[in-house]
Amino acid sequence: MADRSTRRRAVATVCLSGTLEDKLVAAAGAGFDGIEVFEPDLVASPWSPAELAARCADLGLAIDLYQPFRDLDSTDPATVARNRRRARAKFDVMAALGVDTVLVCSAVAPDAVTDDDELAAQLHAAAELAGERGLRIAYEALAWGTHVSTWDHSWDLVRAADHPALGLCLDSFHVLSRGGDPAGFTAVPGDKLFFLQLADAPQLSMDVLQWSRHHRLFPGQGAFDLPAFLGSVLAAGYAGPLSLEVFNDVFRQSDPARTAVDAMRSLLALEAALPVDPLVLPPAPALTGHAFTELAVDGSSGPVVADVLGRLGFAHTGQHRSKPVQLWEQGSARVLLNAGAARPADGEAAVVALAVESVDPTGSAARAEALLAPVLPRTRGNAEAELSAVAAPDGTQVFFARTGPDGWPADFLPTGETSAGAGLTRTDHVGLTQPFDAYDEAGLFYDSVLGLDAGSGSEVAAPFGLVRSRGVTTPDRGVRLALSVSLLRRGGGWAPGVPDPQHVAFATDDAVGTARALRAAGAPLLAVPANYHDDLDARLDLDPALLADLREHGLLYDADADGAFLHLYTEVLGGRVFFEVVQRLAGYDGYGAVNSPVRMAAHRRARQETRAAAPSTRSR
Numbered sequence: 001m002a003d004r005s006t007r008r009r010a011v012a013t014v015c016l017s018g019t020l021e022d023k024l025v026a027a028a029g030a031g032f033d034g035i036e037v038f039e040p041d042l043v044a045s046p047w048s049p050a051e052l053a054a055r056c057a058d059l060g061l062a063i064d065l066y067q068p069f070r071d072l073d074s075t076d077p078a079t080v081a082r083n084r085r086r087a088r089a090k091f092d093v094m095a096a097l098g099v100d101t102v103l104v105c106s107a108v109a110p111d112a113v114t115d116d117d118e119l120a121a122q123l124h125a126a127a128e129l130a131g132e133r134g135l136r137i138a139y140e141a142l143a144w145g146t147h148v149s150t151w152d153h154s155w156d157l158v159r160a161a162d163h164p165a166l167g168l169c170l171d172s173f174h175v176l177s178r179g180g181d182p183a184g185f186t187a188v189p190g191d192k193l194f195f196l197q198l199a200d201a202p203q204l205s206m207d208v209l210q211w212s213r214h215h216r217l218f219p220g221q222g223a224f225d226l227p228a229f230l231g232s233v234l235a236a237g238y239a240g241p242l243s244l245e246v247f248n249d250v251f252r253q254s255d256p257a258r259t260a261v262d263a264m265r266s267l268l269a270l271e272a273a274l275p276v277d278p279l280v281l282p283p284a285p286a287l288t289g290h291a292f293t294e295l296a297v298d299g300s301s302g303p304v305v306a307d308v309l310g311r312l313g314f315a316h317t318g319q320h321r322s323k324p325v326q327l328w329e330q331g332s333a334r335v336l337l338n339a340g341a342a343r344p345a346d347g348e349a350a351v352v353a354l355a356v357e358s359v360d361p362t363g364s365a366a367r368a369e370a371l372l373a374p375v376l377p378r379t380r381g382n383a384e385a386e387l388s389a390v391a392a393p394d395g396t397q398v399f400f401a402r403t404g405p406d407g408w409p410a411d412f413l414p415t416g417e418t419s420a421g422a423g424l425t426r427t428d429h430v431g432l433t434q435p436f437d438a439y440d441e442a443g444l445f446y447d448s449v450l451g452l453d454a455g456s457g458s459e460v461a462a463p464f465g466l467v468r469s470r471g472v473t474t475p476d477r478g479v480r481l482a483l484s485v486s487l488l489r490r491g492g493g494w495a496p497g498v499p500d501p502q503h504v505a506f507a508t509d510d511a512v513g514t515a516r517a518l519r520a521a522g523a524p525l526l527a528v529p530a531n532y533h534d535d536l537d538a539r540l541d542l543d544p545a546l547l548a549d550l551r552e553h554g555l556l557y558d559a560d561a562d563g564a565f566l567h568l569y570t571e572v573l574g575g576r577v578f579f580e581v582v583q584r585l586a587g588y589d590g591y592g593a594v595n596s597p598v599r600m601a602a603h604r605r606a607r608q609e610t611r612a613a614a615p616s617t618r619s620r
């Protein structure tokens with residue numbers, strides 16, 4: 001059995017966007033040992049098979065599989081003869097490529113053989129043809145095959161065909177989408193397991209072909225138990241490469257270099273989660289809370305955000321020793337306003353960094369590096385505390401911090417300013433809209449690199465399109481991020497809502513009292529329509545006193561099996577950022593996602609009013 005040091009990693013060219021050249025460069029760049037050549041990629045390429053082989057050799061990539069060979073078997077003798085000719089032609093291509101294994105998938109055509117003896121005989125004949133050339137056939141049951149659609153059936157046929165050049169290709173999607181049991185793999189001799197393809201997928205109720213062709217994901221991004229699956233394949237004695245085969249509409253059009261890194265990260269994390277002989281990675285040190293959230297501001301957005309922080313009960317407690325950065329604090333909630341950072345756009349404020357408390361920042365950075373997260377260079381001035389940082393998929397900098405006398409606060413000189421506060425105690429979560437093609441990557445990033453748990457998430461119909469969101473959290477919920485994404489092109493091009501909104505949510509133990517204090521301080525709170533509270537009353541029959549408080553203070557409400565959630569929002573400050581105040585009652589674990597359409601509609605309205613009041617405001 002291959003152990004962790006000799007296991008090889010491969011990726012199918014179909015996983016990646018671009019031409020064959022783009023795909024090879026991306027696969028090599030991410031550290032893959034080999035590739036599966038997906039036939040249509042070769043057919044569209046100007047390279048001869050020999051030139052492709054040479055290019056792979058240059059890049060240090062092996063060609064581990066040629067695929068797919070479709071509809072090998074047939075009940076029509078003329079088709080059988082044509083398929084022998086087709087097979088010979090493909091074996092020539094394989095010889096020129098220097099690849100010894102071809103994937104034959106179970107037939108989907110109406111003329112597919114349905115008699116198992118006849119099918120075994122046709123597989124035997126094809127294996128004979130391959131064997132003469134020193135090649136092997138890995139037979140894969142497509143989950144939608146006409147006659148063969150389960151891995152156990154494909155194994156019955158491979159066993160019956162009984163040819164040394166014929167073995168199995170196990171594909172986790174086909175096995176797990178059909179509810180197959182990987183425990184059965186141990187019945188297969190290891191040397192009959194010719195190839196292994198790994199893919200995850202979300203649990204969806206839909207046609208299995210559509211599910212496979214559009215929604216596959218890299219391991220760890222979906223709902224399948226891939227550590228158990230891979231563990232079973234390895235326990236059965238499989239010694240070939242671990243190869244990813246993911247058909248996904250988004251990855252098909254995303255930067256292949258990034259997708260390849262995402263793919264490699266998924267494999268490393270999967271191997272580290274194996275039940276036996278796991279890959280040893282630096283552990284993810286415990287993260288114990290949000291240290292601070294950093295907003296980039298400029299001369300116009302900075303004063304606006306600072307003014308609102310003041311009305312929210314924050315005090316400007318510190319000034320950075322060497323940079324134009326202000327520290328604002330209330331309880332253990334901390335916000336940095338950085339007027340020296342590169343900004344996304346004039347007049348905008350933007351969340352550019354979030355810092356999490358790590359029990360071992362250096363260890364957190366080592367874990368991140370082992371999982372191919374871009375570690376960011378830090379320029380250190382005199383007396384500046386070391387802060388390790390990595391870039392998240394959306395570009396947000398993630399700092400691993402220690403908040404203490406010898407940690408990052410030492411970079412700030414006290415201003416002496418204080419505030420009575422408004423009851424905000426800590427940062428509850430940071431909400432980040434993800435770029436369209438970074439959402440699944442981000443979930444895996446926070447899960448594997450930071451050791452957060454990704455929730456299952458939800459989808460809501462919002463005014464400017466469907467929005468998907470999920471929380472990623474530490475086990476004790478000390479760190480929470482709320483990631484969201486538009487399902488299709490970001491909505492609202494015809495009438496912009498808030499583009500790619502970001503928010504920072506602060507916790508209070510008394511939402512009503514805090515709301516009262518914020519209103520008295522003139523904080524720009526978002527108005528919630530009466531219809532919303534009427535609907536709450538109709539649906540939930542809340543205590544009239546609570547309902548009256550919610551109405552009076554523009555508070556939103558949600559409940560789950562464990563508890564309840566009271567929250568309110570500020571208006572958008574400087575283009576895309578807003579603040580939220582939340583109170584979690586009992587064990588409420590969500591983010592009030594059901595209320596987000598109401599919030600978005602209200603933000604749109606506030607945005608229109610602001611624009612009407614100040615026609616010179618940059619329009620977008």
Ligand SMILES: O=C(O)c1ccc(O)c(O)c1
Nearest residue numbers: 068103105140171212213
């Ligand atoms: O969708 C397909 O046709 C297809 C082709 C080859 C594979 O290995 C596979 O798993 C699916």
Ligand SMILES: [Mg+2]
Nearest residue numbers: 140171197245
């Ligand atoms: Mg497959």
